[in-house]
Amino acid sequence: MEAVLDELYTTPPSEFVARRETLAAAAKTAGRVDDARQIHAVRRPTIAAWAANLLLRSQPEESRQFLELGRALREAYHALDADGLKDLSAQRRRVSYALSRQAAQLARDAGHRLSEPVQQDLEATLRAVLADPDAAD
Structure with a gap:
């Protein structure tokens, strides 16, 4: 999960939401529903x-x-x-x-x-x- 968040927080701001949704969907597909929920809840940084x-x-x-x-x-x-x-x-x-x-x-x-x-x-x-x-x- 830490690696996923690291990747997400270094994703360029213009690509953040799309990348977050892709990562959340991948976690959900893998059966990691709690991780998917946590990823989806991450806010785009300034x-x-x-x-x-x-x-x-x-x-x-x-x-x-x-x-x-x-x-x-x-x-x-x-x-x-x-x-x-x-x-x-x-x-x-x-x-x-x-x-x-x-x-x-x-x-x-x-x-x-x-x-x-x-x-x-x-x-x-x-x-x-x-x-x-x-x-x-």
Whole structure:
């Protein structure tokens, strides 16, 4: 099921609904009714979320390091570590910028140029992942 969802979340947005229906039908035909129901219930991600999904799946090591940066930032914030927050915040800006540009390039390579508002949404998504463990999950 995880592989099916991975495939679905990296499917270009314009093809998402058709691919979701094909995958749900295949699961139903195979007798996996619960899987079919779960696949059918998956919502099409925003373009920004789709680009972030492309980044996660194509750059797993960088994504892991990004998640670790978020954990370190949250720990420094809770510990009120001003020096640590200063250093980590500078790193956050650099890494977030670089990753958002990589995600935009991946989207372009997949045939979707990100508009400026979508690029801003992507950057907001990356910031949310750093700040909120639920968003990171």
